[in-house]
Amino acid sequence: MNAKEIRELFPVLNQEVNGHPLVYLDSAATSQKPKQVIDVIEDYYKRYNSNVHRGVHTLGTLATDGYEGAREKIRSFIGAKSTEEIVFTRGTTTAINLVASSYGRANLGPGDEIVITPMEHHSNIIPWQQVAKATGATLKYIPLTADGRIELTDVEQTITDKTKIVAVMQVSNVLGSVNPVKEIAEIAHRHGAVILVDGAQSSPHMKVDVQDLDCDFFAFSGHKMCAPTGIGALYGKKSLLEKMEPVEFGGEMIDFVGDYESTWKELPWKFEGGTPIIAGAIGLGAAIDFLEDIGLDRIEEHEKAIANYALQRLDEVDGVDVYGPRERAGLVTFNCHDVHPHDVATVLDSEGVAVRAGHHCAQPLMRWLDVTATARASFYLYNTEEDVDAFVEALLKAKEYFGHVFR
Incomplete structure (x- = not known):
């Protein structure tokens, strides 16, 4: 199945x-959703x-x-x-906050270090800022290289024996950098930190x-992967999750509720x-199921x-930079010279091309790039070279429209 055939499986794209x-x-x-996923949700x-x-009734059993x-x-x-080792959350943000609030606050103190990168999404910055304050x-x-990569020599110099938590994205949502997280994990563990x-x-x-x-922990969202x-x-290593306390309390997560004390269910x-x-x-x-049928290696x-x-x-x-x-x-x-990315995105939208414009929830990275905002075209398994051609043609029309400043 090629990209054009895959595209036909996504109803929203056929308009x-x-x-x-x-x-x-x-x-x-956010990714679009294939008919296979839509049908399964509708069936539920x-x-x-x-x-x-x-419940022990039939519908409850099927749902469970x-x-x-x-x-x-x-x-x-x-x-x-x-x-x-698999905990359902509302998405990556909730998952990171769970680790920060439960593991972070229980295992950090004055003098300890949390190590992240300037390219992180706000969801992997703000929780750690709050933990550091608390x-x-x-x-x-x-630090990043000039083209926005992580060098392991810089990792070695930043992580110390005082480091207790390292939090890093595997792929940048702005730069497209693929970070060497396996090697970073080895360095973190060598210093007694979790990642x-x-x-x-x-x-x-x-x-x-x-x-x-x-x-030690891995967080991800469904809506970016056709869900x-x-x-x-x-995901959390069992040995760590077992020691962590819940951060939300109520139904479903309890074992026994007494008048003044309660106990929790087992993992997860x-x-x-x-x-x-x-x-x-x-x-x-x-x-x-859908992604594995196609094959993650093929998608990449x-x-x-x-x-x-x-x-x-x-x-x-x-x-164009x-x-x-x-x-x-x-x-x-x-970015297009002297034209705000929101203006570029608006012209592209008039041509039917949907791109993102803004700081992409990465304001520290925008400051590192010395820009206030950027435009972003991001691709998935249903995109084709024809999509790229349409994008570039629309960009050329934007250039013509803003010709007095676009140079």
């Missing part, structure tokens, strides 16, 4: 926007909508089987040892094996208070080829 065929280049923000609501774990079956699919998808720990940044990997931009696009990476919004997962349910996002979890399981190869083609086409356009290393994941972030 016109502003009189032009839709060219969707914003999958780093039509046929066996029920709460999980609580679907929900826990999705957990097993996630375990296999990222190579975890056990479903006990515990007296110090927040440190691994959390933000996999929001990697798990949809490449094969991830948390045991091979030897990361519904509002669902994601946290002690972290899943309240009625969970059942349809979302089942939809995430269907999305994993296809996206890199599209990104390389986009870089070649952008080289032909004067007055592209940020990040030449070797990258499937996105290009750029």
